[in-house]
Amino acid sequence: MKIIIVGAGEVGYNIAGRLASENKQVIVIDKNPDAVRRLSENLDIQVITASGSNPKVLIDAGINETDILLAVTDQDETNLVACLITDLISPTTKKLVRLRDADFDSYHERFKKEAPHIDTVINPEIEVVNTIRKLMEVPGAVDVGDFVDGQVKYIGIRLDKNSPMAGIRLIDFPAEFGEERPLIAAIIRGNKVIVPRGGNKLEPGDLVYFVCETIKLEKTLKLFGKKIQPIQNALIIGGGRIGERLAKRLEQDNIKTKIIESDINRCHYLSEQMDKTVVLHGDGSDQKLFLEENAGQSDVVVSVTDDDETNILVSLLAKNLGVQNTITRIGKSSYSPLLATIGLEKVVNPRLSAVSSILQNVRKGKVLSDISIFGERGEFIEAIALETSDITNKPLKKISFPKGALLVCIIREGQIMIPAGDSSVKPGDRIIMFAVKHAVKKLEKLLTVKLDFF
Template structure:
């Protein structure tokens, strides 16, 4: 499967890195010799120096043989031009483009259907706001990943010391909570991700990923984190494009919002575009200002400035001053485990959100969505079970499924099924599978065609 990536920045490098580890045929085009040198020094992929908007270079990259084009440079115009020539050179090619300019996004349907036939327009700002909304809708959650249009949710949460599940073997949980079925998909303990088995038991301070029906979250979450309270208000620091989109989104949710921005002219613009948000001119790192604005009564402090180091310091300050929950915007992938190690567990990243969208289109089989969890040590896939797949027509307990991979949920029509060993997958079912990184290719083959995959 050949994949052409235009742009060797953070997103392009990260996607190329992951694909090269899975032995995909990858070509990266970029105008920067330094960016391509970084690719060549670390990854086993082909690189081409030049503009990805050049039809000559697209042909040189083998665009006619490619299955997927990812246009993820920082230039919207380059990405759009690349998709234009790609459509002319390879009409059947699937194209994804990163677009940030709101003026272009007003014509999203035209770009995706009429002119360029782009399969998906990736807007990192909008993606990160969606992730923020999901996190605030589920108080206490560190991550919220919806599947099947929100009817199923995979949630990451830290186990509180007073959780009734501490010390309980996983095999005993279904009998105790028959009315609220859920599956514990993964446990992060001492910075290691574990795919648990029946005899395993939860410990305090574990980070747990569990899956359940979307309508059951309010009942299941308190089993892990009984001390959580509903988010009623939020304080945002950073009035850039992401901060503005976030404030609008939280207004629509009915939250009371304060937004701090240090640029007075930007404050005037924000005040003119926001209906109910209180816009404050000031420095978000000013502890006196935060205390004057009631940081101790704030349910969610959200650091959304353009500088990730600034966001980390802001969140640490807010946490020290008594904010109940902090959410930190981080761009560099390498920073995320470091930030979590110092106690800032709630992280949102425009680039990670963009990568999740991209990998939905990379996966083989009828994959509908894909998300990485905990530093990409594992991946959750939502896919449609096919007639010729080896996972259908057999009880799950009899499947020769790769070690480190679990079938977490089955969606059959309007029914959400949390399966057990006797559950049988039927063709056309939507299933959610969690797999460790090493076995993703085996899971892909199981979803795609009837092959021996052990």
């Protein structure tokens, strides 16, 4: 697979590194020499210092032999022009475009159907707002996401020492919890990702990822000693694009919302855009303002300014005032491993959201969603089982799954099944898998073509 990436910013850098680690042929184009130098020094890929929207540059890069073009610069217009030129030169190349401006939202579907034909539009900010909203719905969770059009959820939750699951081997879950038992997909212990087997025990302090039907979520959370608590009011720190989108979403859900924004001109703009949200001008990290606005009484405090340090400080301040549910936007990957140690576990990252959106469109086979967790060290992959795949029409115990990969569940005609050794996947089944980073390439091969063909 050959992939051209236009844009060497954070998203371009990280998706290039991810794809290069899977031995895909990657070329990155960017006119910023410093950004290009960073890639060439750290990644084993080809780089070109030029404009990715220039037709000659794209032709010289081999766009006619390219499977996928990813246009992910910080400039929406540059991304659109790159896709337009690619569509003219190489119509068969799959085109993915990153668009951040909300004014383009209503045109996403038209881009897919009309010229220039664009296969997928990616807006990380929409994905981040969706993630924040899901985290609000499950206050005890560190990570939340959907499969099967929302019928199935995955949840990451920290195991308390008083949990009835602590110390129980997974093989004993059916006897202990019956049909209501959660489907454990991954265990994060310390800095290690564990793909669970029957002999593994859950230990207090583990970050446990499980999968369950959405309608059974409340019962499953009780087994972890957690419960769903409806959100009635929210405080948002930062009135940028993410803060604005989130406030409008919360207004639709009839949640009382306040935004604190430091830019007075932005405050005036937000006041005109909002129907019920209260817009306040001030420094979100100002403890006096927090006390005046009774921030400690908020059901959730969401800090989404453009500054990571401010977001961390705000969340710590909210925690100190007694807010249990804080959500922190982080842009720098280097901060992620440190935040859990200071009590900030609900973290959203626009870059990771963009990477996950891109990966599901890059994966071979009929992949419906691809979600990275724990600093991209693990992936949930939801796919349709193909007739040509080696995973179909044989008992699972006879399939050589890559080490570090696990078939989490099978969905057939609306029925969600926990797989056992004698279970088999039928063509057309939806399947959800989990894999650590090094196992993804082999799992991808397993999903596409029968291994007998190699």
